[in-house]
Each structure stands twice: as structure tokens, then as C-alpha cells.
Amino acid sequence: MSWFAWLLLVAGVAIGGVWLSVLLSMWSEKKWIPPELRHGRLVYSEKPFSIQRPVRLSVRVDRAYQVGDHIQLVELKVRDGHRLFMSDVIEMSAQRLVVEKTTGMKVSDFGIFLLQRPAGGRRTVKKVWLLDQRTVLGLALRREEILRGSVLPTHASSIGTCRSCLYQRECNGTFKI
Known part of the structure; x- marks a missing residue:
């Protein structure tokens, strides 16, 4: 077999591999949809x-x-x-x-x-x-009020939330961690 034939064979296998990879990726992506x-x-x-x-x-x-x-x-x-x-x-x-x-x-x-x-x-x-829209707007307005200082934030209702809070040291909340 000539070097040109080998080159064509290698190129064909490479292109086939790429297409197979693309098709498998598309199939895998569609499975979760x-x-x-x-x-x-x-x-x-x-x-x-x-x-x-x-x-x-x-x-x-x-x-x-x-x-x-x-x-x-x-x-x-x-x-x-x-x-x-x-x-x-x-x-x-x-x-x-x-x-x-x-x-x-x-x-x-x-x-x-x-x-x-x-x-x-x-x-x-x-x-x-x-x-719903009303609840989202209520949360956004409350956040703005807290940032302005016009209302105080409430303490976390779960220990998990409290544990990951950035303000643990400053807080005297319900959970002592």
C-alpha cells in the first residue's frame, strides 16, 4: 500500500472517530431531556x-x-x-x-x-x-429594605443555612455554632 493510501486510511479513521464521538455526545445529551x-x-x-x-x-x-x-x-x-x-x-x-x-x-x-x-x-x-411574581417582588423589596437598614434581617430557620452563613460571628441567632 502506498503512503498516500495509508494517509487516506488514517484520515478516514480519524474522521470516522470524530463523527462517532459527535453522535455519541448528541445521543448522551438527548437522554436527559x-x-x-x-x-x-x-x-x-x-x-x-x-x-x-x-x-x-x-x-x-x-x-x-x-x-x-x-x-x-x-x-x-x-x-x-x-x-x-x-x-x-x-x-x-x-x-x-x-x-x-x-x-x-x-x-x-x-x-x-x-x-x-x-x-x-x-x-x-x-x-x-x-x-409567583408577587412573592419574588416581596423578597426583592425586603432585600432592599435590609440593605438600606430600614428593617432587620431575621435569623435562619435551619441549622444548615446558619452553618453556611457569612455572618455567623456577628449574629446572635437561634443556633449557636
Whole structure:
């Protein structure tokens, strides 16, 4: 076999390997997709949005898919445990509010979280009902009042939240850690 034939053979095997890798990656990516997104189209990825009224809110949407006449928010969370926190739900609820106000499109009442461990492995999909607009605005207004000093913050309601708080030393809260 000539050197040119060998070169063509090696190039063919390399190109075939790349295509196989791409196809396997696409297949693997499609496995986690919940039924709600099967016919969706990615419209936003790592996109910032902000509003000024009724409160100033800035968010960054991880991924958003257009599914029919509405947008579906999706967030990847890489962490040790396959669990969500209330802060995740609040964050995505704020995203929903800001995206609806800036685009004029309806955003789904539930969010989809894709959970994965740092070392990789199996992804878990969790669907969570998002907070309504009134609740999100109430939380944002309360935050502004706390930062202004017009109201005092309350203590954490769980020891886990207290344990990870940056203000432990200054706090004389319920939990003594």
C-alpha cells in the first residue's frame, strides 16, 4: 500500500472517530431531556437580563427553550448532592419574572433543574414549581429594605443555612455554632 493510501486510511479513521464521538455526545445529551423539551428550541444560553421597575433585578439565564408559545427555563447545578435549595428556586423564579418582563413572552410556571456531581456521571432532572411574581417582588423589596437598614434581617430557620452563613460571628441567632 502506498503512503498516500495509508494517509487516506488514517484520515478516514480519524474522521470516522470524530463523527462517532459527535453522535455519541448528541445521543448522551438527548437522554436527559425531559418530555417538555423534546420539541423545544434553545433561545437563550448564559444570557443576562435586567429590569429597573418595580424593583431593580439582574439575572443570568443558564438556558431557555422556546416550547410552543412559552419559554422553559433550565439550570445546570453541579454539586456534590443531587439536591436543590430554596435559593435555587428563588433565583429561577426571579429569572422567570425578569424574562417575562423584558421579552413579553410567557415563561413556564415550573423550572427544570439538571443536577450533576462534579466528577460527572449520571444527571438527574428535577422539576420545581416557581414562586409567583408577587412573592419574588416581596423578597426583592425586603432585600432592599435590609440593605438600606430600614428593617432587620431575621435569623435562619435551619441549622444548615446558619452553618453556611457569612455572618455567623456577628449574629446572635437561634443556633449557636
